[in-house]
Amino acid sequence: MPQQSDGLKTPPPAPPRQNGEGSQRLPPPDSSGGARGVLLQIENLSKVFHIRQGFSSQEFHAVDKASIVIDSDKPEIFAVVGESGSGKTTLAKMVLGMEAASEGILRYKNRVINDISSKEMKTWFYREVQPVFQDPFAAFSPLKRIDGYLFETAANYKMADKKEAPRYINEVLSEVGLTLAEIAGRYPNELSGGQAQRVAIARALITKPSLIVADEPVSMLDASLRMSIVNMFRNLKDHSEVSVIYITHDLATAFYAGDRIAVMLRGWIVEMGPTEQVLGNPLHPYTQNLKNSIPSIRTSDAWNEKIDLAVIETDEYTRTGCKFAGRCPAVMDICHDNIPPSVQHQGRSVKCFLYEDDGAPTSQKVATPALG
Ligand SMILES: Nc1ncnc2c1ncn2[C@@H]1O[C@H](COP(=O)(O)OP(=O)(O)OP(=O)(O)O)[C@@H](O)[C@H]1O
Ligand code: SF4
Ligand SMILES: [Mg+2]
Numbered sequence: 001m002p003q004q005s006d007g008l009k010t011p012p013p014a015p016p017r018q019n020g021e022g023s024q025r026l027p028p029p030d031s032s033g034g035a036r037g038v039l040l041q042i043e044n045l046s047k048v049f050h051i052r053q054g055f056s057s058q059e060f061h062a063v064d065k066a067s068i069v070i071d072s073d074k075p076e077i078f079a080v081v082g083e084s085g086s087g088k089t090t091l092a093k094m095v096l097g098m099e100a101a102s103e104g105i106l107r108y109k110n111r112v113i114n115d116i117s118s119k120e121m122k123t124w125f126y127r128e129v130q131p132v133f134q135d136p137f138a139a140f141s142p143l144k145r146i147d148g149y150l151f152e153t154a155a156n157y158k159m160a161d162k163k164e165a166p167r168y169i170n171e172v173l174s175e176v177g178l179t180l181a182e183i184a185g186r187y188p189n190e191l192s193g194g195q196a197q198r199v200a201i202a203r204a205l206i207t208k209p210s211l212i213v214a215d216e217p218v219s220m221l222d223a224s225l226r227m228s229i230v231n232m233f234r235n236l237k238d239h240s241e242v243s244v245i246y247i248t249h250d251l252a253t254a255f256y257a258g259d260r261i262a263v264m265l266r267g268w269i270v271e272m273g274p275t276e277q278v279l280g281n282p283l284h285p286y287t288q289n290l291k292n293s294i295p296s297i298r299t300s301d302a303w304n305e306k307i308d309l310a311v312i313e314t315d316e317y318t319r320t321g322c323k324f325a326g327r328c329p330a331v332m333d334i335c336h337d338n339i340p341p342s343v344q345h346q347g348r349s350v351k352c353f354l355y356e357d358d359g360a361p362t363s364q365k366v367a368t369p370a371l372g
Contacts, residue, residue, distance in 0.1 A: 038110060039072035039210060039243055040095065045104035046267075047090050051314055060317040062090040064267035065104065072109070072210070075243045077233055079258030079275060081251060081290070085313045086264040088247045092215045095245065096131050097121060108211075127157050130204035134216040136196035139203075140188040146199055147184050153206045169206070175240060176202045176232055194225040201232065205240070212236075215247045226250065230257045251290060255279045263287045266316045266323040273348025283350045285328045322353070330354060 044065045050057040064087075070078055080088050093099035094106060097113055106113040108129060116125055133139060140146055150169045154160050160168035170180040176198040188196055197217060204212055214233070218226040230253045236242045248254050254261055258275040263284065271284040282288045316323045322335040334353050342349045343357040 037071055037073055038069060039108070040068070040070040041105070041107040041110075042066055042068040042091075042095070043105040043107075045091070045094060045106060046102050047087070047094060047099065048102040051318075058318060060314075061102075061267045062317075063087040063094065066091060066262075066264075066267075066269050068262060068269070068272070070211070070243055070245075072243075075237045075241045076259040077237055077244045077246050077257045079254035079261040080245060080247045080264060081249070081254050081261060082264035083249070083290070085266075087267040088264055089215055090267075091264070092131075092213050092245065092247055096129060096213050097125060098131075127207040128209055129211045129213065130207060130209040132197075132201050132204050132212055132214040132217045134220055136193065136200040136220075137188055139200050140196070142188055144187070145185055146188055146191065146196075147180065147186070149203055150199070150206060153203055157207045159206055159208070169202075172205050173199075173202050175205055175236060177228075178202065193221050194228065197221060197229060198232070201229075205236070205242070209242060211243050211245070213245045213247075216249065217246070218253060219249060226253055227256070233257055251279065263290065266313070266319075268323060268351055269342075269349070270324070270351045271348060277347050281346070283345060283348070283355060284352050285330050285354075286324050289327070 044067055045063060046061050046065055047063040048059050049062050050059055066087075068078070070076065080091065082088055090099065094101050097116075101114070108125065113125070140149060147169070150172070151165055154165050154169060155162075166180060173180055173183070178195065178198050183191070183195070183199060191199065201212075201214075201217075212233075218229050221229065230246075233244045233246060234257055237244060246254065246257060255275060260273060261275040261278050262269045262272040263278065263282075263286065264270070265286045271278055271282065271287045278287060279291060282291050316326065319325065321337045322328070322331075322340050325331050325335040328335065332353060338353075340351050340353045342351040343355050345355040345358050
């Protein structure tokens with residue numbers, strides 16, 4: 001993985017994108033967007049996997065009754081954080097339609113994802129909801145010129161005809177701080193990691209998605225490039241009306257970019273709410289633990305190390321009671337045998353026996369996971 005700085009500039013705010021301008025975008029099958037106001041609704045979503053133990057196997061919930069609502073009226077960056085093996089990628093894969101949920105409901109623009117036909121998945125859903133992965137080079141063949149991917153995606157989704165395509169692709173590349181001239185004819189290994197990730201994001205933007213699910217998009221990049229990619233997501237949100245589910249180990253960029261945040265622990269969302277509140281004043285002992293492993297919430301440079309506290313993953317996944325009980329400094333008797341409820345407390349949801357529902361309205365919409 002190239003680690004050199006590519007001298008990338010922070011992209012200027014992109015101009016507002018206008019649907020159909022210079023392109024031949026097809027209307028989505030549900031052009032009304034379904035119920036107004038909700039882009040993505042994740043309701044009690046679970047994924048069960050099995051751990052092999054000799055000749056037998058044991059079930060565990062890699063994602064356990066996760067509930068999140070993302071509005072369509074106001075694009076946002078929704079950060080998902082948690083140590084390795086907390087279920088972040090599994091959640092992302094379910095949202096992207098790459099992994100079937102074991103239980104629960106996923107709705108996109110008020111349509112249950114499971115009920116969408118494979119044809120509509122191809123013509124509509126995969127255009128609306130685009131992934132960005134950790135390793136940009138994995139998405140591109142080393143033998144193929146990188147601009148070819150952009151032209152192919154534009155053609156496949158009928159975003160621009162042959163004549164319009166270069167102009168359209170250049171316009172999309174400008175949203176990630178690149179130009180077609182800069183990348184035309186180049187092979188992936190001729191780009192830096194930062195440039196390749198920008199092209200991967202541009203490829204995702206070609207279809208004019210409403211939601212990008214970015215799983216660790218900066219973790220393979222040099223620290224100096226991370227903020228520029230994160231800034232780019234903010235620009236996309238502000239100027240192109242794209243919401244982003246931003247999955248990361250890096251609390252600094254989550255704090256900087258996230259409007260709201262969900263903290264995951266062994267499949268549970270243990271704390272969720274406005275990022276400033278959750279990371280500024282964490283309530284759940286696990287969130288406090290994550291934050292305390294970082295010297296200062298304001299000095300982002302100190303936050304560049306991966307947080308990896310996972311030592312007892314299987315034990316925690318299969319534990320009765322609170323999954324954090326084995327590590328929690330505030331553990332009580334009740335925590336060992338009982339699953340804590342998620343309560344609304346100080347403007348966020350928190351899954352811990354230390355807190356009672358304060359009945360106060362949350363400052364932003366926060367879905368309430370079902371108990372246990
Ligand atoms: N296909 C699978 N079969 C069995 N177990 C799986 C499968 N995919 C993931 N897991 C397990 O589910 C748990 C959650 O994994 P997941 O990849 O979602 O975590 P993560 O939070 O993305 O971790 P990381 O930060 O390391 O990427 C882990 O214990 C993982 O080993
Ligand atoms: S429920 Fe108990 S063990 Fe779990 S985080 Fe809260 S205090 Fe700690
Ligand atoms: Mg992952």
